[in-house]
Amino acid sequence: MLPSVFATQLMAEAGSVAGRPGLLMAVAVTTAAASLWLLLPKGLEHKLTRPAGFILGAVALAAFALAGRRLGSIGEEAVFALVALVAVVSATATIVTRSPVYAAIWFAMTLAGVSGVLLILGAQFLGVATIVVYAGAILVMFLFVLMLAQPSGLASYDRVSSEPMLSAIAGAVLVGLLTISIGRLSAPVPADDVEAAATAESDAPADSVTAVVPDPLFENHVARLGGELFGRHLIAVEAAGVLLFVALVGAIAVVTRGEAAALAEGRPTR
């Protein structure tokens, strides 16, 4: 059967591609750039543009997932893949969706995914704070401004974008260069070091390259984080408080001066 032959050939190809991270990443970033370019609003669109963008985006996501490193257990990998998928797909939807209200809601979904990634990485407090501070406060502020300022219907400037192809290529080049440095960073250790590590920790398995050690920051996480924050970084906390206060005063000052100027010029105020 021709399809099955083709499928096996495709799987073999995929396997050989998966064995070569450089080629895999090249495929991933180029398909991601093409998908972004297809999905970004351009005003005039063929009806096949968005499906093609979705397919290319799925290919790019699969390539990025194959390029990821193995974690300790299959369950951990599955959970990480799920939250990372939620974060990246929602981030893409944030920048390609036409309606800014939907963009804000997709950004809330991104925050949920990012919070999951932070929880997996052991930052419990930051995972919760991302939801509470970002999705609870900052995003609601964005939505509030949108409701104040959004004209009814889809504005013309939401249906076009400036230089979508150049921007997508810029993003692809950035991801490619970052990936090169990440790949160099986590190149495999020489065999001697692996043996040394195995002898240092005798009960560690021989293929402990991918073993995940317990998080040293796990015990009494929030208490120790608070101690660090209000101990070593106390002056920075004070400076952050001053910054928040100045931002508050500045925002109010700009609004009131704007209203006064509008009154003086005879423009209508809200």
Added chain:
Amino acid sequence: MTPVTHPMSVISTSLVSASADLRRRIWPAVAGCLTAMVALLLAVPSHAADTAAVPTATAVPSMDLAPDGVLQNGLLHNGLLVGALLFALGLVGILTRRNMIVMFLSAELMLQGVSVSLVSWSRYHGDWGGQMLVIFVLTVAACEAAVALVFVLQAFSRTGRLDANAWQSLRESVLPRTIDQALPPLDGGVTHWPTLTPAGVEPAHDEEALLEREHV
């Protein structure tokens, strides 16, 4: 008396005209960038294929060893990958979208990418530095959103649009202006919002009394 030209204005004018010139000839540069990046990616040693074949001299030894001697870079690698993707998506959004609110959402997206990378490093090194930095990133993001949204509202009250290109008269005069083409009407037609069946009889309103307020 001849007008004195400030050297800085000469420099800036020549820079602007050079960038306008570059804009016309940008496609070879773009193609070169993409080709160079793909070539660099292909030149990355294929360490996953055959570990033994990689000469030990080219590997980076010390970065893979956590303080307790157990190798763990899977989480670091994946976290940095997710962070890079989020950052690049935010970059694309801020470069290409024209709605100022979506541009700010993209900036927040870039901050999220940086946060994920910082927490990955914090986990890898087992210390608090990255997480502390992320806490202050949260603070600065809140301040930035407050102040920026005020400016967006001011800009909106002046032009009636959230369009960043509504302010293109602030550009240098040599740069080309963006001219929007007429867009075809949306094919979606009228949106039908869900409605609820009315329960009971609506009482009569006094419109005047509804508009009055005792105090502001």
